[in-house]
Amino acid sequence: xxxxxxxxxxxxxxxxxxxxxxxxxxxxxxxxxxxxxxxxxxxxxxxxxxxxxxxxxxxxxxxxxxxxxxxxxxxxxxxxxxxxxxxxxxxxxxxxxxxxxxxxxxxxxxxxxxxxxxxxxxxxxxxxxxxxxxxxxxxxxxxxxxxxxxxxxxxxxxxxxxxxxxxxxxxxxxxxxxxxxxxxxxxxxxxxxxxxxxxxxxxxxxxxxxxxxxxxxxxxxxxxxxxxxxxxxxxxxxxxxxxxxxxxxxxxxxxxxxxxxxxxxxxxxxxxxxxxxxxxxxxxxxxxxxxxxxxxxxxxxxxxxxxxxxxxxxxxxxxxx
Numbered sequence: 001x002x003x004x005x006x007x008x009x010x011x012x013x014x015x016x017x018x019x020x021x022x023x024x025x026x027x028x029x030x031x032x033x034x035x036x037x038x039x040x041x042x043x044x045x046x047x048x049x050x051x052x053x054x055x056x057x058x059x060x061x062x063x064x065x066x067x068x069x070x071x072x073x074x075x076x077x078x079x080x081x082x083x084x085x086x087x088x089x090x091x092x093x094x095x096x097x098x099x100x101x102x103x104x105x106x107x108x109x110x111x112x113x114x115x116x117x118x119x120x121x122x123x124x125x126x127x128x129x130x131x132x133x134x135x136x137x138x139x140x141x142x143x144x145x146x147x148x149x150x151x152x153x154x155x156x157x158x159x160x161x162x163x164x165x166x167x168x169x170x171x172x173x174x175x176x177x178x179x180x181x182x183x184x185x186x187x188x189x190x191x192x193x194x195x196x197x198x199x200x201x202x203x204x205x206x207x208x209x210x211x212x213x214x215x216x217x218x219x220x221x222x223x224x225x226x227x228x229x230x231x232x233x234x235x236x237x238x239x240x241x242x243x244x245x246x247x248x249x250x251x252x253x254x255x256x257x258x259x260x261x262x263x264x265x266x267x268x269x270x271x272x273x274x275x276x277x278x279x280x281x282x283x284x285x286x287x288x289x290x291x292x293x294x295x296x297x298x299x300x301x302x303x304x305x306x307x308x309x310x311x312x313x314x315x316x317x318x319x320x321x
Contacts, residue, residue, distance in 0.1 A: 094128030213282030247284030
């Protein structure tokens with residue numbers, strides 16, 4: 001299976017402009033839902049200042065109104081941040097995923113999907129993940145098995161250079177952290193993507209995923225005071241960034257081809273959910289091509305290009321296929 005999960009690093013699209021990074025005008029998109037395990041979130045102005053700042057559940061909201069947003073990222077900002085009110089609402093697929101324990105998740109087969117149809121009549125379907133997606137048909141949950149679960153877990157640690165020494169200071173090995181993540185519902189938490197937008201720019205599709213700008217607790221779980229002190233020390237020393245970021249994973253189907261899209265870099269949104277989780281504070285933007293995949297420069301190369309162009313922001317993006 002691992003051969004079908006080759007990593008394709010997708011670099012940020014570079015707009016040659018001194019004003020910043022912004023997504024090019026996208027074609028109109030129509031959306032249809034399949035399945036009922038969803039939550040529709042609408043962006044609202046909670047304090048009356050004219051700026052959308054909060055997302056709240058709106059069961060009767062029109063998905064074609066919710067998902068027409070975007071995230072424009074001005075390059076002059078020290079941290080990537082969307083414009084006020086962006087990206088707008090979102091739809092959560094497989095909204096009940098985090099209520100399932102591991103045994104229930106392994107038995108769960110229902111899928112919630114969102115199909116985006118573009119004005120050129122091409123389409124793609126975004127779906128929630130099941131245990132079969134993560135662990136294969138034989139549901140092999142073992143560490144180092146040839147599964148999406150292990151590939152994604154390794155990518156998450158490698159994205160932040162979380163090595164054996166750092167893990168040891170937290171009382172973990174890679175294997176024990178994987179087991180803790182597995183048994184504490186980690187994969188369920190990353191199976192219920194919140195789709196904010198799906199924008200087609202001449203065959204290059206931006207998939208906006210709403211999530212936590214700081215996903216440290218989602219990746220590492222609840223830390224003991226000693227573990228938190230070690231993590232704080234690593235962040236003060238610059239070994240780790242102040243926020244660990246990770247999008248939820250979304251299954252992408254187009255022309256009979258299946259991919260798993262995710263990224264470990266977010267822009268800061270101007271929104272926050274009102275459900276007590278303070279989610280939707282980050283916007284993750286993996287990309288997908290409607291044609292055959294093409295190689296894209298790695299982020300380190302992109303940063304060099306950005307330096308030449310005078311831009312100072314780029315988003316790391318990755319895709320599994």
